Amino acid sequence: MTIKVFAPASIGNVSVGFDLLGMAVQPVNGELLGDVVAIEGCDGSNQLAMEGPFVDKLPNDPKDNIVFTCIEIFQQALSEKGQEFDWVKLTLEKRMPVGSGLGSSACSIVAALVALNQYYQKPFSEAQLLAMMGQMEAQISGSLHYDNVAPCFLGGLQLMVNDKQIISREIPSFSQCYFVMAYSGINVSTKAAREVLPEQYDKATAIAFGQNLATFIDACYRQDLPQAMSHLKDVLAEPYRSGLLPGFDVCRQGVAELGALASGISGSGPTMFVVTDDKENAEQIQTFLQENYLQSPAGFVYICQTDVHGARLVC
Ligand SMILES: Nc1ncnc2c1ncn2[C@@H]1O[C@H](COP(=O)(O)OP(=O)(O)OP(=O)(O)O)[C@@H](O)[C@H]1O
Numbered sequence: 001m002t003i004k005v006f007a008p009a010s011i012g013n014v015s016v017g018f019d020l021l022g023m024a025v026q027p028v029n030g031e032l033l034g035d036v037v038a039i040e041g042c043d044g045s046n047q048l049a050m051e052g053p054f055v056d057k058l059p060n061d062p063k064d065n066i067v068f069t070c071i072e073i074f075q076q077a078l079s080e081k082g083q084e085f086d087w088v089k090l091t092l093e094k095r096m097p098v099g100s101g102l103g104s105s106a107c108s109i110v111a112a113l114v115a116l117n118q119y120y121q122k123p124f125s126e127a128q129l130l131a132m133m134g135q136m137e138a139q140i141s142g143s144l145h146y147d148n149v150a151p152c153f154l155g156g157l158q159l160m161v162n163d164k165q166i167i168s169r170e171i172p173s174f175s176q177c178y179f180v181m182a183y184s185g186i187n188v189s190t191k192a193a194r195e196v197l198p199e200q201y202d203k204a205t206a207i208a209f210g211q212n213l214a215t216f217i218d219a220c221y222r223q224d225l226p227q228a229m230s231h232l233k234d235v236l237a238e239p240y241r242s243g244l245l246p247g248f249d250v251c252r253q254g255v256a257e258l259g260a261l262a263s264g265i266s267g268s269g270p271t272m273f274v275v276t277d278d279k280e281n282a283e284q285i286q287t288f289l290q291e292n293y294l295q296s297p298a299g300f301v302y303i304c305q306t307d308v309h310g311a312r313l314v315c
């Protein structure tokens, strides 16, 4: 029997929590914004097939795909537990553009590891799986950060905590909000977008960062939308990354004039996210971004809300 797992797109950083905060999103029109991985048993050796709208952006050799590495590390972990295993064939439906800021590699990693855990009868706990997901993401982006894999796996708004047993805790999000996600259609590598950041920050920036994050989290717990939105500011990455994103500053100004509550870079970009609590306003913002932010035919704009489910089995 074939098992199929879907893993959703996510907003890394959510402006205030560089590497520490992430939120899963789902389009309100019901489309699947994320990757799907199917798994079944096979003979001889492990296999990976690839399909989907963004398959041409992946490495040609399946062995260079992060999903193949997921199979290898998962089976190695099974061996270390003394558990025998059979060979598997995975099929990756690559629905997410690579280097998009939507957690594209995280979607593949999470869908693959959840599918493997399901196929092999759940040998690993949620925390063990999340640790493996972080390890895989670090291999791709060059640094360990969970702000895409954790929300993609667990759903909702997730805050990374410095505790290996837990790794991530869910924070109450704003279920009334719409997140307009505009992928401009260009590729921004996470590694490159990390290299433009300074090694050190000054005291005023450190204080502003701490205040924004703490105030935002407090507002989430009190469901105080105005306070949350007035502090949704990125003082660490956005000042250095906005130059990599053609049209970002102009569009930011444009959506503010349309009444957006806040906006920012999703992960390392180029996707921009815009927050509003009004559906009609979300539609206006969607049209504006379609007309002004897209740089290539590969771009798209979705109106999303928080995805509270995370990775899940699909038919
Ligand atoms: N299944 C996969 N999905 C995405 N990228 C993959 C996959 N397998 C291998 N790669 C490679 O990993 C790298 C991913 O780069 P990067 O981390 O910048 O992208 P990303 O994860 O798509 O970014 P983002 O999190 O901003 O969406 C690319 O070089 C890509 O070829």
Ligand SMILES: N[C@@H](CCO)C(=O)O
Binding pocket: 012, 013, 018, 019, 020, 101, 102, 103, 145, 147, 148, 190, 193, 194, 237, 266, 267, 268, 269
């Ligand atoms: N927190 C990571 C997310 C990458 O998508 C970064 O901003 O580099």
